[in-house]
Amino acid sequence: MYRDHRPKRRAAYRPEPGELWLAAGIGAIIGLAGASWYQIQTRNSVDRRLPDDAPLRTARSQPDRRRTVTGRTITIDRPRSELYEFWRDFKNLPQVMENVKDITADGDLSRWQIDGPGRDVSLVTAVTDDVPNERIAWSSTEASDIETRGQVSFRDAPAGRGTEVTLDLEYRAPGGALGRAVAKMFQSEPHLQARRDLKRLKMLMETGEIATNANRRSAA
Amino acid sequence: MRALTWHGKHDVRVDTVPDPEIVNPRDAILEVTSTAICGSDLHLYDGVIPGMTSGDILGHEFMGRVVETGPKSTLKKGQRVVVPFTISCGACFFCQKQLYSACDNTNPAEKQDMTEGLYGHSVSALFGYSHLTGGYPGGQAEYVRVPFSDVGPIVIPDGMDDDDVLFLSDVLPTGWQAAENADISEGDTVAVWGCGPVGLFAVQAALAMGAGKVIAIDEYPNRLALAKKLGAEIIDFKQTNVLEALTEMSGGLGPDSVIDAVGMESHGFAPDTVMDNIKQNVGIGADSPHALREALMCVRKGGTVSIPGVYGGMADKFPLGALMEKGVQVRTGQTHVQKYLDDLLRRIGDGELDTKFLISHRLPLEEAAKGYKNFRYNQNDWTKVILKPGMLAA
DSSP states (O other), X not given: OOOOOSXXXXXXXXXXXXXXXXXXXXXXXXXXXXXXXXXXXXXXOOSOOOOOSSOGGGOSSOSOSSEEEEEEEEEESSOHHHHHHHHXXXXXXXXXXXXXXXXXXXXXXXXXXXXXXXXXXXXXXXXXXXXXXXXXXXXEOTTSSSOEEEEEEEEEOGGGXXXXXXXXXXXXXXXXXXHHHHHHHTTOOHHHHHHHHHHHHHHHHHHSSOOOOOSSGXXX | OEEEEEEETTEEEEEEOOOOOOOSXXXXXXXXXXXXXXXXXXXXXXXXSSOOOTTEEOOOEEXXXXXXXXXTOOOOTTOEEEEOSEEOOSSSHHHXXXXXXXXXXXXXXXXXXXXXXHHSSOOOEEBTSOGGGTOBOOSSBSEEEETTTTTSOEEOOTTOOHHHHGGGGTHHHHHHXXXXXXXXXXXXXXXXXXXXXXXXXXXXHHHHTXXXXXXXXXXXXXXXXXXXXXXXXXXXXXXXXXXXXXXXXTTTSOOSEEEEOSOXXXXXXXXXXHHHHHHHHTTOOBOBOHHHHHHHHHSOTTOEEEEOSOOOSBOOSOOHHHHHHTTOXXXXXXXXXXXXXXXXXXXXXXXXXXXXXXXXXXXXXXXXXHHHHHHHHOTTTOSOEEEXXXXXXX
């Protein structure tokens, strides 16, 4: 019996008309998106930017990848002196700082017990700058688990609104960007904490208590 | 205690939960005597508001008797009080400006992250609502913890029934603020979308503020009849083209002010509503603002749009061109309840405002789920449901 040994030819692929339209549609969308992107990128392009007046922590990218700069400003309707006094006594801070379990004074140093992502972090800080009613700065010493610096400053708010309190934090995130992401997952990333801690400070100073939705004391 | 708890879309139940305690110095505990189901509770019932957790106690319209007070509360045991649905500290920048629903200090700090992400800034806490606004346990319960009890609750004199004053907690001041935001001058024409409790109170308030003509828009005969009884002219949007009718009924100008008392779950079979509903059903935080779109089209040039209706997310197909080209001003916001309480309590006492006409049903707390279902699916007959924790189940 005669067998055909020629390679079998597969039927040529003939797209359905519908498929052609779909491909054309997708092509058109990609083309239009590309054209708009090109327009946006090239229209009125700027080759030199002025340094602006915004604080560094609001920059779209940080100049030094190993160091993270973060912070937050909040207006609290209390006099500068009262806020300064509260902060200067570091033992007060665990009241408003969610992740700080305890701060004890040790001579000129402060020992912080921090509930870090997955483990406890111990921090020993020394005050590096202290101008009454204006600012307090601190820095970690070598006995610390993490390397960090912080400053809180107090300015009169405009129109008698009280005091603008700014907290600036700089730290070397263990594990870099990945470490920061993990910390965020555990809700103990410093930016998140700075934001929440200042809000709690504001609540305590303005209303005498820290708001909670807990219905029972054991859950507060 | 017994409390109405949320478990998911169209799933609310009366459960036994732990009694509340005094947690902070300014707290008080109330024994709830009356609590209402609000139209905005239906947004939770329909699962279109983000930030709900299974087991949350609902209810933000309630009143009761003080049974316990914290050391900094100004209330006294035994007082009867109505509680505003907005929780406000009374001390921050916003409270000082009487913008109570913008209070900075009542939404717990850890709850504010999500709200800031969604709205840019956090807003005040509310009772019995989403965790975006604090996740505070609400008042559809036998007892409720009232934080900042020295700022919100208003003491009710003996001799006034619960039914007279309960709506001070939300819908009455919300309707009142809606009319105030509509910036009404003597003789103005005002159109109100939605003849639910807020819309009906907005009708009363607009007339009290000097409107010459108030036109109310809905589709349910019972609700339209209530609006008519209060002195409004009515339009049934299922029978009538609203834009054409409003233009004709306002001498060709269009209404001077329009009030959207509908919010994020507009009815009406319109193409935009269908698209919005599809998006809401897949759970992307989409608002369905058909009424607001229509209101923006209808308002006269240079007129005022007041939005008491609740929105929570994003909207598209929005007639921004109409808003800009006609030079319309928009005023909105959650109600600054505390600002209105003294005045409105006096008006109720003097007989200037009628509140009882609204109540269609009174149920024991145990039958709350039935109340939700009917308020949602039987809107013509169920205009307002009051739950009574003390009432025995039938």
